[in-house]
């Protein structure tokens with residue numbers, strides 16, 4: 415059982431969209447099967463609109479599958495309690511979403527409801543884990559840089575002690591330095607707490623820097639899968655070749 419963390423079995427996602435006056439069904443993910451191993455950083459790479467965010471939303475049931483199944487440690491996620499699932503499979507969004515309040519309250523946000531004897535110690539532990547200083551805890555989250563905010567949202571996601579962290583283009587709002595810091599943090603978290611990370615990006619070079627294995631999605635289809643960097647340096651499919659050359663964005 416320890417071999418595969420997440421198993422996606424022939425998953426398909428269809429959506430109804432409005433086209434002028436009519437509703438039309440579109441298929442945003444088509445018959446995708448893939449296995450993600452424990453403690454790996456799995457990169458999902460693809461142009462805009464290819465279905466990357468949809469895939470992550472299916473993994474923690476922010477949306478439902480149209481067809482196929484997803485298994486976490488061998489258990490079908492549709493049979494799991496959704497709150498328990500989201501504790502195990504946490505999602506970090508593209509743009510950090512913090513509320514107006516102290517950094518500490520933002521980090522502890524999802525823990526407040528639980529009995530926790532030493533909340534201050536918990537906040538300190540997680541701010542440390544994301545590489546920020548504890549004196550930031552009393553600051554208002556509005557006063558942070560975007561890079562700091564993104565780390566705080568990662569700290570918050572980690573408080574539920576997830577086994578899988580889903581990251582949806584977590585650096586697309588950041589400058590190169592903050593991007594570099596988040597990339598180092600990802601590698602650090604993987605080695606420190608053995609997280610399995612599914613990392614979405616449209617940036618091939620970033621996928622090479624952080625990914626160990628991955629897949630390329632185009633138009634909702636998995637067109638490549640394999641080890642990184644080999645996968646991205648020797649694309650088999652002409653669409654991937656165009657994407658890598660920057661023709662598709």
Ligand SMILES: Nc1ncnc2c1ncn2[C@@H]1O[C@H](COP(=O)(O)OP(=O)(O)OP(=O)(O)O)[C@@H](O)[C@H]1O
Pocket residue numbers: 429430431442460461462463464465466467468469616
């Ligand atoms: N809420 C929604 N309602 C209807 N269609 C949607 C919705 N969200 C996404 N889509 C459509 O689903 C498809 C996949 O979108 P998705 O957001 O998963 O792509 P993406 O790869 O994450 O793109 P990007 O790189 O721009 O974030 C697109 O055709 C998009 O227009």
Ligand SMILES: [Mg+2]
Pocket residue numbers: 466467468582
């Ligand atoms: Mg997206």
